[in-house]
Amino acid sequence: MATTVRNDPLRGTATIVLGFGAVALLVWALGGGSGSTVDITGKFMIAVTLVLLLSQLCGRAVRLLRQPPVVGEVLGGLLLGPSVLGLLAPSVQEWLFPAPVKSAVQLTAQLGLVAFIFLLGWEQDVRDLRSSGRAATVVAATCLVIPFGSGLLIGVPLMPALPTAFFLALALSITALPVLARILHDVGMAETRLGRISVSAAVLDDAACWAVLAAILPFAGHHSRSPLTTLAAGVALVAVLVFLVRPLLDVMLRTAPQSAVLTVAVAGALGTAAITEMMGLHSILGAFLFGLVMPRRSVDQEATTQRIKGFTVAVLLPLFFAYIGMNTSLQSVSGQWGLLLLVLFVAIASKFVGGVLGARLAGLDWREAGILGVLMNCRGITELVVANLGLSLGLIDSTMFAILVVVALVTTALTTPALSLLTKRQEVFV
Amino acid sequence: MATTVRNDPLRGTATIVLGFGAVALLVWALGGGSGSTVDITGKFMIAVTLVLLLSQLCGRAVRLLRQPPVVGEVLGGLLLGPSVLGLLAPSVQEWLFPAPVKSAVQLTAQLGLVAFIFLLGWEQDVRDLRSSGRAATVVAATCLVIPFGSGLLIGVPLMPALPTAFFLALALSITALPVLARILHDVGMAETRLGRISVSAAVLDDAACWAVLAAILPFAGHHSRSPLTTLAAGVALVAVLVFLVRPLLDVMLRTAPQSAVLTVAVAGALGTAAITEMMGLHSILGAFLFGLVMPRRSVDQEATTQRIKGFTVAVLLPLFFAYIGMNTSLQSVSGQWGLLLLVLFVAIASKFVGGVLGARLAGLDWREAGILGVLMNCRGITELVVANLGLSLGLIDSTMFAILVVVALVTTALTTPALSLLTKRQEVFV
Incomplete structure (x- = not known):
């Protein structure tokens, strides 16, 4: 029973990590290949999916540091902006969040x-x-x-x-x-x-x-x-x-x-x-x-x-x-x-x-x-x-x-x- | 007691009608006056407010005809489109739903x-x-x-x-x-x-x-x-x-x-x-x-x-x-x-x-x-x-x-x- 309880946050986190990995892989494959064929609706859905998974993931990560989820959720937002993603991979950020998606x-x-x-x-x-x-x-x-x-x-x-x-x-x-x-x-x-x-x-x-x-x-x-x-x-x-x-x-x-x-x-x-x-x-x-x-x-x-x-x-x-x-x-x-x-x-x-x-x-x-x-x-x-x-x-x-x-x-x-x-x-x- | 029960749908409907009237008045006043100064965020909020009130209003109206709300909600949507609003007042429709708002x-x-x-x-x-x-x-x-x-x-x-x-x-x-x-x-x-x-x-x-x-x-x-x-x-x-x-x-x-x-x-x-x-x-x-x-x-x-x-x-x-x-x-x-x-x-x-x-x-x-x-x-x-x-x-x-x-x-x-x-x-x- 104790094992089950200890596994709880890990299991959920693992799900989120896997989901995140799957979406990242998908974005990478499509972004590298036929990136330009994805329409705004598709990109908007990808962007929202990424934001949700990243937010949940960071919210859970900071709980290990005894922090409320909001601290991690804000950090997750910073990761997607010019401070991190825009610095490390500006082309990915550009592809993920073109102006119409950002506005939506x-x-x-x-x-x-x-x-x-x-x-x-x-x-x-x-x-x-x-x-x-x-x-x-x-x-x-x-x-x-x-x-x-x-x-x-x-x-x-x-x-x-x-x-x-x-x-x-x-x-x-x-x-x-x-x-x-x-x-x-x-x-x-x-x-x-x-x-x-x-x-x-x-x-x-x-x-x-x-x-x-x-x-x-x-x-x-x-x-x-x-x-x-x-x-x-x-x-x-x-x-x-x-x-x-x-x-x-x-x-x-x-x-x-x-x-x-x-x-x-x-x-x-x-x-x-x-x-x-x-x-x-x-x-x-x-x-x-x-x-x-x-x-x-x-x-x-x-x-x-x-x-x-x-x-x-x-x-x-x-x-x-x-x-x-x-x-x-x-x-x-x-x-x-x-x-x-x-x-x-x-x-x-x-x-x-x-x-x-x-x-x-x-x-x-x-x-x-x-x-x-x-x-x-x-x-x-x-x-x-x-x-x-x-x-x-x-x-x-x-x-x-x-x-x-x-x-x-x-x-x-x-x-x-x-x-x-x-x-x-x-x-x-x- | 019977009076209260009979008044229920009417009261709620009256609220919606009043709210709708207030927003319509607001839109009319602003659209006629300083219409161009409203930014996209403001217009998006007005548009969503209108859609919600109209949908609720039509959903309630059709219940008097013993219809499920969805029939009225779809009718409400038709009212805002080219079939009615676009026909009767194309400039209002244009003002309410410019391309970025429509896309959002x-x-x-x-x-x-x-x-x-x-x-x-x-x-x-x-x-x-x-x-x-x-x-x-x-x-x-x-x-x-x-x-x-x-x-x-x-x-x-x-x-x-x-x-x-x-x-x-x-x-x-x-x-x-x-x-x-x-x-x-x-x-x-x-x-x-x-x-x-x-x-x-x-x-x-x-x-x-x-x-x-x-x-x-x-x-x-x-x-x-x-x-x-x-x-x-x-x-x-x-x-x-x-x-x-x-x-x-x-x-x-x-x-x-x-x-x-x-x-x-x-x-x-x-x-x-x-x-x-x-x-x-x-x-x-x-x-x-x-x-x-x-x-x-x-x-x-x-x-x-x-x-x-x-x-x-x-x-x-x-x-x-x-x-x-x-x-x-x-x-x-x-x-x-x-x-x-x-x-x-x-x-x-x-x-x-x-x-x-x-x-x-x-x-x-x-x-x-x-x-x-x-x-x-x-x-x-x-x-x-x-x-x-x-x-x-x-x-x-x-x-x-x-x-x-x-x-x-x-x-x-x-x-x-x-x-x-x-x-x-x-x-x-x-």
Whole structure:
């Protein structure tokens, strides 16, 4: 029996490796031979297959290093981009991801991202926060103010304009709720007091970050409208969503069949995302907003979430990581090591100090404060989403984008080892 | 209480109508005003939102006419294509679906189609068929041979070449398993003897149709390889899948976590689809094949299926119907009414005669035989998949494609009314 259990991850991994090898062989044979005869549909299917297998493989590989899967999935995306595949075999990368395939990967990933961010918003029930108490509020406040202030301190001299400095400060203030929740669950801390405080603080931080982002973007974009018009339109949109859409949905979805709830959820998230995108804000904000106003108690939230999440997390998010990887050139960081180390140090130190300070102010002891400082540092996928937003709006250049991808990876990868150092827990991700 | 129940479908429908109106208003305002400033990502999100809402709306509307949702969803797709929107407001259609958006819709729909067809194959457990007995086998045989023979009779004089005549005959021999199962469930016949016979016969017919298709395609494509090479490669692929991939997956997935099973399922289906596509067969065949060899008993098939199906059926299949609609020009049928009526008559009559004859041979009475003749006529989504395959491979022209879309719609729409006439059941789709 023990043998069977020990074999489990190996067996699954072996399957993935074999599948990966088979596809690689196929691509190699076809790429060398009659490569040009494969049409876009065929290449798109090959590309998605590769991304899925590589993502699953890397996700499993990093579990041996006691890391959450997302670290490996992001690494898998980097492998497919200019940092590795484009460097080692540019012709293969060219063949696998011609412009139309890259564009289709981006748009499909966009669907998944909107659905994922919508779920983040939907799962944030403001009423649940009231019970999390003073400790979470204090930790959230210090974990937002100290990294944001530190970010501004380095951002103002480093970045070309004030809005972009604010954006960098914001990017350093993020805590990734979904990855944090996953790590807490995996190390068995989800139901502890510290776990609950950190999740509540991350929820508050996330909400505050999106609000700050919505306030920054009108001043930072290249669009023709004035910032005040965009802000006013944003406020009007929030008012319409809260006072018109939410009550309507609440009444109307109360007795709707589940398929209708699913369609309304996805279509509503996409529609609101399109509206904010056209306003000069970003699609992500619209998806998050619609998630906040989508009714919770009156519909079968659990079943709908599972149906959206299953396909989104397994198939569409790996495409997003691959897209991130294709836009990340780690080479652009070389010669900028000082900048990388500075941003990385400020990101980690400011969040750690914020977490420790908040915890001490809330009356926790030093060890608990240290654990909270570690937990709040986990930036994961949310950092990637914000960095991608900044790159697509021209707020950061490709060097700063690559640096933020490294920050996301390093701060997430540090969480579990630092945690086990402080808690003496030895759980492994399986 | 009765009022609440009566309001259910109306409330949900009202939500959809409102959402649809809001998006339409938005599109109109932006299209008229600053239309050109919306980027492809924004347009893609608007297009998907529209497709989802329209599909849900039409799916609900046809339920008032006691039709399964798929009839409305296909009609919704037709509304967005050249048949309606392109005719009434070509500039709106142009604005909504520029070439890159159309291409992204096609590729995203392709993902959904591969996942859907994979599930069809996965759900076909050959061992279950043994219990369905002689009646199903006889009905399947007559329901395949008579429509196929009749199809050849009109196909040989009508179509330009022998392989295309075979293709038309095949297209008339299809019974849509998923739609049939849905209708049986909705009218409460799923657990009856007649219901089980019709489902088993449809499973056998489907499998036979895919096999015939695989045998026809090598002779019909435009690819450079000889038909025999393609056939040999196809046989080799089946051998590798059955004797190598299936046992490997069976051992390796036995203890894999569910996320790995989901990834292997989707990646395997896409990979095999890409292989058959490049062989000169069609991606659909690869997806179906991989579904057949994917292990059933050793993994959590039910949970994995639900996670794939939820998103696929609600979000990706409507995109497929929209893509079908965008390629269907009902105008091309005008002037060809004789051809349309001929194909429609042969499709309905031959399948009905096949069903009745098979049922009588199996010892059922005339009324039961009539019901089976009606049930086997339901062609639904499978007909659309095959027609789309024929169009993309150049086996049929756009006129015959439009005719087959009409055949799919009419034969599916006839099933429930004809059934209630024969069974005196008065169930309504809710």
